[in-house]
Amino acid sequence: MASDQLTAGPLVDHLFRSRAGQMVAYLTRLLGPEHLDLAEEVTQEALVRALQNWPYSGIPQNPAGWLFRVARNVALDALRHRTLTGEKSAELAAEHFRHADTPTADDAELEEQLRDHELGMVLMCCHSILPPDARVALSLKTVGGFSVREVARAFLADEATIAQRLVRAKRQIRDSGIRFELPAGEDLIARMDSALEVVYLMFNEGYAAQSGEDLVRHDLCGEALRLGRLLATSSVGTPQAHALVALMAFQAARLPARVDAAGELVLLEDQDRTRWDQNLIALGFHHFTLCAEGAEVSSYHAQAAIAAIHARAHDGRGTDWKLILGLYDQLIELSPSPVVELNRAVVVAKVHGAEAALAALRPLEGSRALRNYYFLPMVQGQLLLEIGDKPGAAQCFHQALGRPCSEPESRFLQRKLAQCESH
Amino acid sequence: MAQYMLLLYDDPSGWKTMSPEDMQKAIQKFFAWREKVRSQGVLLGSHKLADDPGRVMRGKGQVRVTDGPYSETKEVLGGYFLIEAPDYNAAVDLARDCPGLEYGGTIEVREVDPMAPRK
Numbered sequence: 359m360a361s362d363q364l365t366a367g368p369l370v371d372h373l374f375r376s377r378a379g380q381m382v383a384y385l386t387r388l389l390g391p392e393h394l395d396l397a398e399e400v401t402q403e404a405l406v407r408a409l410q411n412w413p414y415s416g417i418p419q420n421p422a423g424w425l426f427r428v429a430r431n432v433a434l435d436a437l438r439h440r441t442l443t444g445e446k447s448a449e450l451a452a453e454h455f456r457h458a459d460t461p462t463a464d465d466a467e468l469e470e471q472l473r474d475h476e477l478g479m480v481l482m483c484c485h486s487i488l489p490p491d492a493r494v495a496l497s498l499k500t501v502g503g504f505s506v507r508e509v510a511r512a513f514l515a516d517e518a519t520i521a522q523r524l525v526r527a528k529r530q531i532r533d534s535g536i537r538f539e540l541p542a543g544e545d546l547i548a549r550m551d552s553a554l555e556v557v558y559l560m561f562n563e564g565y566a567a568q569s570g571e572d573l574v575r576h577d578l579c580g581e582a583l584r585l586g587r588l589l590a591t592s593s594v595g596t597p598q599a600h601a602l603v604a605l606m607a608f609q610a611a612r613l614p615a616r617v618d619a620a621g622e623l624v625l626l627e628d629q630d631r632t633r634w635d636q637n638l639i640a641l642g643f644h645h646f647t648l649c650a651e652g653a654e655v656s657s658y659h660a661q662a663a664i665a666a667i668h669a670r671a672h673d674g675r676g677t678d679w680k681l682i683l684g685l686y687d688q689l690i691e692l693s694p695s696p697v698v699e700l701n702r703a704v705v706v707a708k709v710h711g712a713e714a715a716l717a718a719l720r721p722l723e724g725s726r727a728l729r730n731y732y733f734l735p736m737v738q739g740q741l742l743l744e745i746g747d748k749p750g751a752a753q754c755f756h757q758a759l760g761r762p763c764s765e766p767e768s769r770f771l772q773r774k775l776a777q778c779e780s781h
Numbered sequence: 782m783a784q785y786m787l788l789l790y791d792d793p794s795g796w797k798t799m800s801p802e803d804m805q806k807a808i809q810k811f812f813a814w815r816e817k818v819r820s821q822g823v824l825l826g827s828h829k830l831a832d833d834p835g836r837v838m839r840g841k842g843q844v845r846v847t848d849g850p851y852s853e854t855k856e857v858l859g860g861y862f863l864i865e866a867p868d869y870n871a872a873v874d875l876a877r878d879c880p881g882l883e884y885g886g887t888i889e890v891r892e893v894d895p896m897a898p899r900k
Contacts, residue, residue, distance in 0.1 A: 369808065372802065374801035374802060375800075375801045375802045402797065405804050406797070408804070409796060409807055409808055410793065410796075410860075413812070413829075413860075415829060417812075503801045504802075505801070505802075505803075506798075507798070577802075
């Protein structure tokens with residue numbers, strides 16, 4: 359009767375989530391992209407069976423192998439059923455399936471294969487026929503192992519909207535006959551660019567999440583980093599992909615220091631740098647070295663270089679602001695945007711002083727993109743405070759408070775406002 | 782010490798939309814609970830029962846196999862834990878923080894008849 363010989367130790371963090379992505383990828387490759395729905399159902403069923411069994415039996419010796427074996431059996435059952443009802447494509451898929459090996463996920467070669475499947479899946483989700491917001495949602499759902507509700511929560515969107523977006527995307531995949539195989543040539547380059555964009559967007563969405571907010575939003579950074587590394591270290595990895603990973607790793611390293619013990623926002627220059635994650639910084643430098651191998655300099659390169667300088671500096675004063683300013687100039691040439699201009703102005707203040715920065719900000723006041731962004735008036739307020747114009751600064755902080763911002767940000771602005779009113 | 786059977790009934794239909802992350806959390810809660818039960822030295826065994834149809838036999842002479850007396854409800858007997866506890870209340874206390882309850886299931890706590898002859 360005793361069934362306690364199995365290990366009841368802890369499961370690897372996010373094991374289900376990451377294996378779910380791999381199972382969907384593995385099944386989609388075998389079943390064909392037109393059966394993506396079935397791949398997802400089968401994966402869910404395999405995980406539900408683990409949930410039903412493991413509480414009683416304990417964790418199997420090889421949890422991933424168990425999941426893949428169950429997924430394979432469930433898929434074969436489903437295909438048998440569909441074949442009986444006369445579904446032609448199910449018969450073909452079943453045939454394909456019987457000849458495929460079951461991944462046991464316990465040796466390096468199989469892990470390697472699973473990574474290839476995942477890569478194929480990401481590139482499939484990032485096909486140009488899909489609208490960009492569908493690419494992100496689909497990547498998170500299929501490769502990332504997020505549920506529809508989690509995708510919705512992560513993007514502060516409505517669950518029904520996301521569900522609909524996914525249904526539509528899957529229909530587009532089916533109707534246009536997108537293949538699972540890796541694309542080549544121009545198509546590969548375009549798909550890779552699109553995939554990097556998806557990863558970048560995912561990361562920024564997670565990075566924008568505030569402390570205390572839904573943990574799912576914070577997980578976006580982790581998933582983006584994982585997918586970025588998958589792309590960068592794959593057979594089709596590019597220097598751009600390495601640059602993006604470096605950028606994300608440097609940024610993510612600072613996350614723990616972004617709020618203090620009281621939950622208050624801490625600006626970069628005031629952060630306790632001992633709280634920066636040194637492992638992530640090391641990872642960042644590893645990929646930063648690799649990104650220098652190509653001839654092309656992308657906006658990811660410039661951003662990664664800026665983040666690298668911050669990561670290396672011991673404090674705000676030890677930062678090479680002139681070098682950063684040069685990189686911002688390069689970034690503006692590569693991908694001009696008002697947000698980049700705004701960030702550049704902060705650096706202008708460090709190099710040329712507050713007056714020069716205020717002058718650089720003036721043309722941005724009419725920008726539509728920044729109209730609802732609290733950051734512009736906040737920066738202006740800080741600069742005015744620096745040159746002693748307290749009434750002008752107060753006006754800016756008031757304006758910033760009138761725009762959407764998080765609780766810690768709003769408290770930060772209130773503190774600044776109080777500073778303007780003190781003597 | 783007396784032996785108790787904890788019979789776990791659950792409704793698996795709610796799990797179809799559960800995220801992988803949440804499923805893993807649920808399993809980890811079960812393990813934490815198992816560890817608690819075991820650390821008190823009383824977990825004798827546990828088994829998951831198969832979901833396949835054909836759970837109940839009935840009839841005299843002509844025996845029929847059906848899906849069970851509860852086929853009209855969605856809750857099914859998912860599995861059981863056999864534990865040892867000083868008394869019924871102690872067994873109930875151990876069952877009280879079983880995650881099965883948190884996920885909408887019910888638990889039936891039954892004492893193994895102490896009068897029954899033991900091996």
